[in-house]
Each structure stands twice: as structure tokens, then as C-alpha cells.
Amino acid sequence: MGQTETHDPNIYYVPHASRWPIIATLALFTTMIGAALTVNKVAVGHYVLYAGLAALVFMLFGWFGDVIRESVKGFYNRQVDVSFRMGMIWFIFSEVMFFAAFFGALFYARMFVVPWLGGEGDGALTHEFIWSGYSSAWPTNGPLKVGGMFETIGAWGLPFLNTLILLTSGITVTIAHHALRAGERGKLLTFLGVTVALGMLFLYFQATEYYHAYHELGLTLGSGIYGSTFFMLTGFHGLHVTLGTIMLLVIWFRCAKGHFSRDHHFGFEAVAWYWHFVDVVWLGLFLFVYVL
Amino acid sequence: MWQKLFIVIVFIAIVYNLGAGLYFMMTDKGSTNRTVNALTRRIAISIALFALVGISIWMGWIAPHGVVVR
Structure with a gap:
């Protein structure tokens, strides 16, 4: 909250x-409470x-705003900086575990x-006595055809276009990153802005x-x-793109206000890295869900 | 099968460079270009892989989900 303007830089703020x-x-x-009432259909x-x-x-908005103001006032010493970086590491670790669980579910079901339901390996008897008419394939909704007939979304078309959009946004955020390191503010703002726009475009196509899939x-x-x-997988990825786009937008405003310098820009670097992470997750999705 | 294995190996190279970017972000604290360079390698390899997959499907070297569309 920054109630004091005098701060000892040797002390963790x-x-x-x-x-x-x-x-x-x-x-x-x-x-x-609201969510619980809503699912229980209370008016x-x-x-x-x-x-x-x-x-x-x-x-x-308020809390992050306070943190930004404290940072700009120079209240954060090296120790605080290290704690932010450690926080980022733990956040990313939880993210990796989060997506690993869903990718793991996909691999386990598919491989x-x-x-097994089709009679391979340990599933021979299950197949023989319960699902004898089922031959395994992927994509599938299983021997009971849960949810009825469906068609999958081909890798060409929108998924291909969306991959192109995200990869392009990876290029633009990298150009912005180089521009920040080189101290070129105009270029930084332009390419960071384009990255935000591409993020929004991706979400629109998603x-x-x-x-299209539902209807x-x-x-x-x-x-x-x-x-x-x-x-x-694609839904939670989309949620992460939404978050990433919001974070990039905030960082754009911070860049415009001159909050970052060539050697002091953890906020920018963390968000840029996060965007690369979200891009890699999508590339994994595109490869493992749509193509392979 | 080897085409798919190759795709997976290149994907691991992408993840390695992404991880390197995170590592340098922690150690160099924004004072060097190592983070941005690792991320540049990461996007460069990603684009190369994407182009390769696109060409492979186009040329019929690999088929999405193993289903050949004629």
C-alpha cells in the first residue's frame, strides 16, 4: 500500500x-457462494x-496496481526481485503440471x-466378454458411442490458421523483446501491440x-x-491465451508509461516468456491432438 | 513412424530452448541477451517444425490421425 515514502533499501519491503x-x-x-447458488438454480x-x-x-486491479506503484517508487530491492522470480518459477511449475495432467489423460486414453477395450494386451477378456463388437480407433467416443456421432475438426483450416497466428505472435513478441533490450521504444510498443491483436484474433477463431464443432x-x-x-485441452489453453493477452495488454501500458529499462524489466520478460510457453503448449496441442 | 519420431525430437528441442529462456531469466536477471536469444531459437525452431509438418501433410508423407484423405 506504500503508506510510507521513506524506505530502507536494505530491508525487504x-x-x-x-x-x-x-x-x-x-x-x-x-x-x-454465487457459483454454488447458480448450479443449484437459486434465482x-x-x-x-x-x-x-x-x-x-x-x-x-487494485492489488497489482499497488505492486506496480511500489516497484516504480523503487521500494523493491534485490531480495524482492529474487522473490518475484521464484514466484514465477513456482507458477510455471504448477502450469506445467496442470497441462501435463491433461496431456497425460489424452495419452493414457489414446495409447x-x-x-485395451479393443482387445489389445491386458484387455483381451474385457473385449471378449463386454465390448466384443468394438475395434479400437482414434478419434473415438468409445464402444457406447457416448454423445452420439461426431466429426473431428481437420488439421487444415482453422487449427492450421490459429497455429500460424500464434506462431506469428511469437515472432512479434520476440521482436518486441529485442527492441526493449536495444532501447527502441517505438518498435517495442508496435510489436507488443501487434502481439496483443494476434492473441485476440486467435481467441476469435477459437x-x-x-x-462449428457444437452446431x-x-x-x-x-x-x-x-x-x-x-x-x-484446447479450452484450458484458450483460457491461458486470454490471460496472456490481458497480461500483455497491461505490459503494453506499462511500456508506454516507461516502467521498463534495458536491464530492468522483469515484468515484461516474465509475460513474454509466458506467451512463449502458451505458444509451445498450442504447438504441442496442434501436433498431438490434430496431427499425430 | 520415423517421421513422427522426428517431429517429437524437434518438439523436445523447442521445449529445451523454452526452458533455457526461463533458466537465464532467473540467473541473468535481465542483464544479458541470453533469455531473448533462447526464446528467439525457440520460435525459429517452432516455425521450422510447423512448416515441415505442413509440407509433410501436403506431400502425403504424414497423415493427420493416420487417416489419409484423398
Whole structure:
């Protein structure tokens, strides 16, 4: 909260008081209550949910704003800097584990479970007595045809275009990164701005693809194992692109305000790296879900 | 099969360079170009792989999901 303007640079900066933790607690509590009421179909449920979410956004905006102001005032010494970098490492570790779980589910279902149901390996008896008419294949919604008939989205078309868009955004964010290191502000802002625009374009096409899948291909979250793994992986990836785009937008405004220098730009570097990470996850998705 | 193995190996090279970028971000603290260079390698290899996969499907060397569309 930065209530004191005099700060000893040898001491790890801790604000004297902050209202944000209690606001965060109340916001999360309201959101959860709202979500619970909504799924139980209580009439006012969604109003409570939206109020909670609005409070959450207010809190994030305010808290991060305070952190940025503290950083700009120079309250953060080397020790605080190291703690931010450690935080980034743990955040990325959790992200890697998160996607590893969903990619793992896809591989396990595709490489083991579906072939077992088809009678391979340990599944010979299961196949013989329960699913004797089923021959394993991928994509599949299993022997019961859960969710009914569906068609998959071909690798050509929108997924190919979206991969192209994300890879292009990877180039533009890298050019922006080089520009920051070289101290070229105009170039930095231009290419960072283009990256944000490409992120939004990706999300638009992703939404179009989902609409097409639901309304014309019969491919839904309920289309058995293929549908659920497909939408879990691409959906959570889309959520990460949304987050990344918002973060890049914030960083664009911070760059425009001159918050970063050639040697002092952890905020930029962390978000740029995150964007590369999200891009690599998509490349993995494109290869393992659409192509291989 | 070897085509798919090759794709996976190149993908591992991409992940390695991404990881290197994170490592240099932690150790160099923005004072060197090692992070941005690792990320530049990462995007360069990614584009090369994407182009290769595109050409491979186009030429019929690999087929998405092993299903050949004629």
C-alpha cells in the first residue's frame, strides 16, 4: 500500500497495512457462494456470482496496481526481485503440471485404454466378454458411442490458421523483446501491440471453431473420451491465451508509461516468456491432438 | 513412424530452448541477451517444425490421425 515514502533499501519491503487480502477473501467467498447458488438454480445465484467476480477483478486491479506503484517508487530491492522470480518459477511449475495432467489423460486414453477395450494386451477378456463388437480407433467416443456421432475438426483450416497466428505472435513478441533490450521504444510498443491483436484474433477463431464443432460437427464436451480431452485441452489453453493477452495488454501500458529499462524489466520478460510457453503448449496441442 | 519420431525430437528441442529462456531469466536477471536469444531459437525452431509438418501433410508423407484423405 506504500503508506510510507521513506524506505530502507536494505530491508525487504513489506507494506505497513493493506486492505487487499480481506477484499480478496470476501471476493472469493462471494464468488464461490454465487457459483454454488447458480448450479443449484437459486434465482439470485448468478447476481451473487457476478458481484463476486466483479469484486475479484476490482481486487486484482487494485492489488497489482499497488505492486506496480511500489516497484516504480523503487521500494523493491534485490531480495524482492529474487522473490518475484521464484514466484514465477513456482507458477510455471504448477502450469506445467496442470497441462501435463491433461496431456497425460489424452495419452493414457489414446495409447492404453482405447486399445485395451479393443482387445489389445491386458484387455483381451474385457473385449471378449463386454465390448466384443468394438475395434479400437482414434478419434473415438468409445464402444457406447457416448454423445452420439461426431466429426473431428481437420488439421487444415482453422487449427492450421490459429497455429500460424500464434506462431506469428511469437515472432512479434520476440521482436518486441529485442527492441526493449536495444532501447527502441517505438518498435517495442508496435510489436507488443501487434502481439496483443494476434492473441485476440486467435481467441476469435477459437470461438468460431467451437461454435462449428457444437452446431455442425456434433463434437461436444460430452462426445466421449475424444470430446472431453479435446475440449479440456484446447479450452484450458484458450483460457491461458486470454490471460496472456490481458497480461500483455497491461505490459503494453506499462511500456508506454516507461516502467521498463534495458536491464530492468522483469515484468515484461516474465509475460513474454509466458506467451512463449502458451505458444509451445498450442504447438504441442496442434501436433498431438490434430496431427499425430 | 520415423517421421513422427522426428517431429517429437524437434518438439523436445523447442521445449529445451523454452526452458533455457526461463533458466537465464532467473540467473541473468535481465542483464544479458541470453533469455531473448533462447526464446528467439525457440520460435525459429517452432516455425521450422510447423512448416515441415505442413509440407509433410501436403506431400502425403504424414497423415493427420493416420487417416489419409484423398
